[in-house]
Amino acid sequence: MTSTPRGAVDWDDAAALAGRLAPPGPVLGRAEMADLVGSLRAAAHRAVEPVADITGLRPPDDAPPGGTATVLVVDRPGWARSMAGLTEDALALPDGRSVPLAAELVGSAEVGGALAALATKVLGQLDPYAPEAGRGSPGRLLLVAPNVLRTERDLRVRPADFRLWVCLHEQTHALQLTAAPWLSGHLRDRTRGVLADLSGAPGGVRALAGRVRAAATGTWGAVRGRDGASVLDGMLDGDQRSRLDEVTAVMALLEGHADVAMDAVGPAVVPTVRTIRRRFEQRRAEPGTRDGLVRRLLGMDAKLAQYRDGARFVRAVTRQVGTDGFNAVWTGPGALPSAREIADPDAWVRRVHG
Numbered sequence: 431m432t433s434t435p436r437g438a439v440d441w442d443d444a445a446a447l448a449g450r451l452a453p454p455g456p457v458l459g460r461a462e463m464a465d466l467v468g469s470l471r472a473a474a475h476r477a478v479e480p481v482a483d484i485t486g487l488r489p490p491d492d493a494p495p496g497g498t499a500t501v502l503v504v505d506r507p508g509w510a511r512s513m514a515g516l517t518e519d520a521l522a523l524p525d526g527r528s529v530p531l532a533a534e535l536v537g538s539a540e541v542g543g544a545l546a547a548l549a550t551k552v553l554g555q556l557d558p559y560a561p562e563a564g565r566g567s568p569g570r571l572l573l574v575a576p577n578v579l580r581t582e583r584d585l586r587v588r589p590a591d592f593r594l595w596v597c598l599h600e601q602t603h604a605l606q607l608t609a610a611p612w613l614s615g616h617l618r619d620r621t622r623g624v625l626a627d628l629s630g631a632p633g634g635v636r637a638l639a640g641r642v643r644a645a646a647t648g649t650w651g652a653v654r655g656r657d658g659a660s661v662l663d664g665m666l667d668g669d670q671r672s673r674l675d676e677v678t679a680v681m682a683l684l685e686g687h688a689d690v691a692m693d694a695v696g697p698a699v700v701p702t703v704r705t706i707r708r709r710f711e712q713r714r715a716e717p718g719t720r721d722g723l724v725r726r727l728l729g730m731d732a733k734l735a736q737y738r739d740g741a742r743f744v745r746a747v748t749r750q751v752g753t754d755g756f757n758a759v760w761t762g763p764g765a766l767p768s769a770r771e772i773a774d775p776d777a778w779v780r781r782v783h784g
Contacts, residue, residue, distance in 0.1 A: 447542030449507030452549040455576025467503045474501045477597035480695045486753040487605040499571040499604040506549040554600040558614035568607035585709045591702045602688035610760035679769040686740020746775035
């Protein structure tokens with residue numbers, strides 16, 4: 431009888447811990463909760479057509495009116511559980527090797543703590559690795575109800591407008607993956623490649639356990655507010671960071687494109703869109719807010735700048751070659767922008783369009 435090899439993280443344990451650690455969020459009565467859930471579902475369905483008009487990406491002709499993604503409205507523990515399915519084999523070791531039990535426990539605890547922090551922040555997420563993915567579906571669209579409610583209250587914005595605005599962003603991701611069904615596998619392979627380097631580096635399993643402990647140091651440094659600290663501190667060398675930069679370039683493209691789409695619909699679709707964007711950006715920029723911890727935990731100050739670079743890339747390319755010309759990015763991995771091209775849209779246009 432053989433036992434299942436232990437990875438650096440037990441994702442089920444990490445998700446369960448995150449669900450216990452994350453506060454539940456605003457307390458609502460049954461009728462109020464039903465109204466919130468129904469409003470989010472309706473917003474997700476309504477968002478498909480405006481996004482399709484803006485991006486030029488359309489769902490298949492036989493897609494249901496609400497788009498091809500399955501819409502789930504979840505609480506914070508529900509989102510954390512979805513992350514286990516999204517990343518359950520991300521840190522599996524090659525050749526059936528295992529980390530020591532103590533290392534797995536440390537890794538699971540640290541990832542669970544980070545997921546608990548994120549579970550209070552994520553408004554929506556497309557899970558392209560859900561069972562529904564494939565067969566014409568880009569996966570599940572998760573909307574985290576308590577986070578949407580808390581954020582719209584914090585920003586003092588019109589709830590119907592904010593919920594639609596969030597769904598415009600997520601439905602853009604759904605249409606991206608509908609147009610490029612190869613993309614989720616491409617990203618997963620590239621990310622796994624970086625993580626496999628961790629387990630295959632000199633020192634093997636012991637080195638990986640040390641890197642997980644280094645991630646713990648980065649996490650607590652971020653909690654204490656140490657500048658530049660992130661969960662990845664101590665885990666990646668220079669070459670690995672370069673490969674991660676290429677993955678981040680694709681994420682910048684996806685997020686920047688979704689940001690452009692959610693704002694480009696204009697007041698005809700979201701009457702208070704400019705107010706929402708202004709207040710949302712102000713909240714992100716304020717030091718000492720609850721956003722600050724999560725940005726430090728995951729090194730997201732730099733990533734937010736890259737997402738803004740992604741939006742600039744999308745706008746610059748669209749000005750030069752139009753929406754159809756920009757949409758060449760979805761034709762295959764070779765058409766994706768590199769990290770250098772995200773910062774230099776002209777270089778991408780020259781390479782792809784000649």
